Amino acid sequence: MMPDQDASAPRFVVMPADIVLYFDRRFPPAPGDQTNQVAVIVDEWGALCIGKGVFGRRIERIPLQKLPSLPNVTFRRTNKPDHGQRQQIANYFLKHADRPSYFEAGLRALQCENYQLFETGELFPKRPTYRSDEEYEAAWSRFKSLLKPFDGIYTVDRSSRISRFIAWATHGTWSHVAVYIGNGEIHESVTSGLREGPLELYKGRQYWIAAYRHVGAIAKPRSIEEVRATVASSPFRRDGYNYRGAIRFGIRAFFNDHSPDLVPNSAMYAGNRILIGQV
Incomplete structure (x- = not known):
C-alpha cells in the first residue's frame, strides 16, 4: 500500500500489520521517548489505534494519507513476512475494533511476538466437548x-x-x-x-x-x-x-x-x- 502524495514528497510503502509509532498530545508523554501512541496498519485505508472518547477509550481510524504527518512518526515492519499471517493480524484488530481491551491485548501480543492470538482471532478459547x-x-x-x-x-x-x-x-x-x-x-x-x-x-x-x-x-x-x-x-x-x-x-x-x-x-x-x- 502506498498513499497518494505530492511528487516531491517522500514515498513510503506499508503493509498490513505494520506498526506506526507517533506522539498524541491527548496522552501523557512516555518517559524518555518521543512517541506515546501505537497504531496498526489494517487495510488500504489506514490504521487503527486506541484513542479517547467521551466515555473512555475508543478505537480510532487514521487515514493512510495522514500517517506521514503525525508528530514524531516512525514506521516499523512487523516480523511476519508471510502475507497470510499479516492479514490474520490485521483481521484481529478489525474484528475487535469496538473492544479497546481486546485491541490493547493484541498490541501487547505483537510486542512480545506472540502470534497465536492472531491465528485464532480470539483472546479466549472455545470449550471442547466430549461425546463420552x-x-x-x-x-x-x-x-x-x-x-x-x-x-x-x-x-x-x-x-x-x-x-x-x-x-x-x-x-x-x-x-x-x-x-x-x-x-x-x-x-x-x-x-x-x-x-x-x-x-x-x-x-x-x-x-x-x-x-x-x-x-x-x-x-x-x-x-x-x-x-x-x-x-x-x-x-x-x-x-x-x-x-x-x-x-x-x-x-x-x-x-x-x-x-x-x-x-x-x-x-x-x-x-x-x-x-x-x-x-
Whole structure:
C-alpha cells in the first residue's frame, strides 16, 4: 500500500500489520521517548489505534494519507513476512475494533511476538466437548502430557455460580489459576492458604481447565527446582486467602483495567501467554 502524495514528497510503502509509532498530545508523554501512541496498519485505508472518547477509550481510524504527518512518526515492519499471517493480524484488530481491551491485548501480543492470538482471532478459547467419558479420559491424558514446569493452570468450575460469576465479572473464561510444578503436581492459593496437590484436583467434566505458557518460557524452560524456588517466594498468605487483594484487583478488572495480571483473566490481556492445551 502506498498513499497518494505530492511528487516531491517522500514515498513510503506499508503493509498490513505494520506498526506506526507517533506522539498524541491527548496522552501523557512516555518517559524518555518521543512517541506515546501505537497504531496498526489494517487495510488500504489506514490504521487503527486506541484513542479517547467521551466515555473512555475508543478505537480510532487514521487515514493512510495522514500517517506521514503525525508528530514524531516512525514506521516499523512487523516480523511476519508471510502475507497470510499479516492479514490474520490485521483481521484481529478489525474484528475487535469496538473492544479497546481486546485491541490493547493484541498490541501487547505483537510486542512480545506472540502470534497465536492472531491465528485464532480470539483472546479466549472455545470449550471442547466430549461425546463420552472415554473421549474425556483420552483428552485428559493428552493434556497432561503437554505440561511443563511453570505452566499456568487456569480453571473454571462450571457447576459453581461463584466461579462462573468471577469469570464473567473479570471479562473472560477463567476464575482461578495455579502453577504447574511438574510430576503431576500444582501449587495454588486457595481459601485455606497455599497448597500443593495433584493436577487431578481439577479433573472432572464440571471443570474447564487449560494450560498457558509464558512466551519467555518457550525459549528458556524452567526446571522443577526453579519453579519450587519461585513459588516458595510467593507474596500470598500461607495461612489464608487475600480476599482484600482479590476484590481490589477484581474490581479493576471489572472496569477493564487489566494492567495487574494477578486476576486470572487479566493475564490473558497481557498478551504474553500461549495456550498449550485444554480439557
